Amino acid sequence: MEKHEPQLTRNQMELEMKADRSREMQLQLTSFALMIFLTLIAFGAVMAELMPHWAAGGFLIIMAIVQVYLQLYMFMHMNNKGNTWIKVMMALGIFVALTIVATLRLLIW
Amino acid sequence: MGHHSVPNNPITGIPDHVEKATLEGKNKYVAFWFFLGGETTLFASLFGTYIGLHNSGAKEGLRSYDIFEMGLVFIMTMLLLTSSLTSVLAMMAMKRNDVKKMKMWLIITLALGLAFLAGEIYEFNHYYHIGHTFTSSAFGSAFYTLVGFHGAHVLFGLLWITTLLVRNWNRGITVVNAPKFYVSSLYWHFIDVVWVFIFSVVYLMGMVK
Numbered sequence: 001m002e003k004h005e006p007q008l009t010r011n012q013m014e015l016e017m018k019a020d021r022s023r024e025m026q027l028q029l030t031s032f033a034l035m036i037f038l039t040l041i042a043f044g045a046v047m048a049e050l051m052p053h054w055a056a057g058g059f060l061i062i063m064a065i066v067q068v069y070l071q072l073y074m075f076m077h078m079n080n081k082g083n084t085w086i087k088v089m090m091a092l093g094i095f096v097a098l099t100i101v102a103t104l105r106l107l108i109w
Numbered sequence: 110m111g112h113h114s115v116p117n118n119p120i121t122g123i124p125d126h127v128e129k130a131t132l133e134g135k136n137k138y139v140a141f142w143f144f145l146g147g148e149t150t151l152f153a154s155l156f157g158t159y160i161g162l163h164n165s166g167a168k169e170g171l172r173s174y175d176i177f178e179m180g181l182v183f184i185m186t187m188l189l190l191t192s193s194l195t196s197v198l199a200m201m202a203m204k205r206n207d208v209k210k211m212k213m214w215l216i217i218t219l220a221l222g223l224a225f226l227a228g229e230i231y232e233f234n235h236y237y238h239i240g241h242t243f244t245s246s247a248f249g250s251a252f253y254t255l256v257g258f259h260g261a262h263v264l265f266g267l268l269w270i271t272t273l274l275v276r277n278w279n280r281g282i283t284v285v286n287a288p289k290f291y292v293s294s295l296y297w298h299f300i301d302v303v304w305v306f307i308f309s310v311v312y313l314m315g316m317v318k
Contacts (some may be wrong), residue, residue, distance in 0.1 A: 006275040014120055017205070024201060032194045039190065039308075043183055046313045056317040064309040068302050075197050075296045079288025093146030097153030108165075 031074035038067045116286075122205040123282055128203075128291035130284045139307050141205050141292040145299050155255040156310060163315070166246035173248070173315030174240050178232060182312045185228040189263075192221035193301040196294045203290055210276065211290070215274055218297065222267050229260045254272070259307055262300050269293050 042063045045051050051059060073079045078086065113255045115124040115131075124130035129138055199214035233253070234244075243253045270293050277286045 010119060013118075017120060018208065021201070021205065027199050028194065028201075032190075035190055036187075039186055042309060043179070043186075046316050047179060048236055051317070053317060057314055059312050060309045064305050067305050071298055071302050071305070075193055075301075076295055083138060089143050089146040090149075093149035096150045097156075100153040101153065101157040101160065102149060104161050108158070108161025 014099055028074060031070045035067050040064050121204075122268045123206045124284065124285075126204070127206075127282060127284055127287040128200075129288070134284060134288035137244050137288045137292055139247070141295055143258070145295065148299065150202070152258070152306075153257075155251075155258055156270050156306065159251040162247045162251040164248050165251075167241075167248040168315065169247070171239070171241050173252075173311075174318050176236055176239060177312055177315055179234065179312065181228055181232055182308060183230075185225050186308050188225045188228070189223050189304050190303050191207065192218045192225070193298055194298045195221065200291060200294050203282055203287060206282050212274065212278075215270055215290075219267055219270055219274075222263055222297075226260060226263050226267070227258070229263075233257075240247060240265075256307060256311065262303070266293070266300055268294065 042060055045059065046056065072090070077083075078090070115126075117123055118125050118148035127134075129135050161208055167173075192232060195214045195218045199211045199218060202208075232254075241252075244250070273286070273289055273293055277290075280286060280289075
């Protein structure tokens with residue numbers, strides 16, 4: 001019995017890792033397809049001049065934020081657990097970034 | 110560096126999460142995110158300046174919607190976006206100790222990054238010849254500073270990943286070099302994140318009259 005046990009565990013492990021790998025691959029490829037899709041919509045909407053002037057800025061920023069969210073959470077693995085400090089630092093970085101952009105936008109005329 | 114208590118995975122022959130198997134690896138990972146937080150604020154100041162100076166002082170015919178080469182920008186966007194995916198695939202190969210695949214995907218990432226950079230050099234050269242230069246207007250200064258700074262990051266990323274590949278060509282994947290590969294791939298994704306904002310804020314919004 002004891003002789004067979006490690007063999008069995010190893011096979012199970014191998015299967016499990018294979019399943020994990022294909023799950024991960026599927027997730028990453030789906031994210032990539034979504035990013036391409038968002039890029040196409042953003043470029044298409046602007047180049048075909050589908051957007052009224054006042055709506056373009058907001059629309060493009062929303063598309064960019066969704067795409068960056070995918071980059072951060074899927075490609076850069078911020079969805080993994082144990083990343084609390086990283087999330088805090090990114091949130092601080094984004095907060096400071098928004099403040100800087102707003103300040104400069106209002107300061108320059 | 111030598112104190113790694115995380116056991117090897119019997120199937121891959123390296124620890125799971127090999128990039129964070131040592132204290133040094135963990136520290137590099139957290140510190141690199143801290144660095145990226147700083148980079149975020151740096152690019153924010155360049156973006157803020159650009160938004161403030163968009164088309165400022167630019168002559169008729171040299172405004173953003175007159176000059177931007179959107180076809181080229183679209184191709185460059187696709188190249189960089191794809192290179193972000195190949196970088197993910199390289200890291201997935203690294204985690205299962207498949208050094209051959211990792212090297213292959215990293216080389217593809219480098220090739221895509223190089224093509225992006227070539228496109229940007231061509232683009233800048235083209236703008237320069239039609240009269241949109243660093244000193245032609247406040248808009249020009251802000252444009253070349255922001256987009257050029259991003260381009261410099263791409264160049265640095267290419268040199269960094271090339272150096273890692275050359276230095277570790279015959280070393281396999283270890284708890285020592287895995288964190289180095291991993292943070293370089295984070296850097297590469299960050300470059301793509303910045304580019305998403307550049308193509309949205311600079312190019313696409315620049316085309317809206």
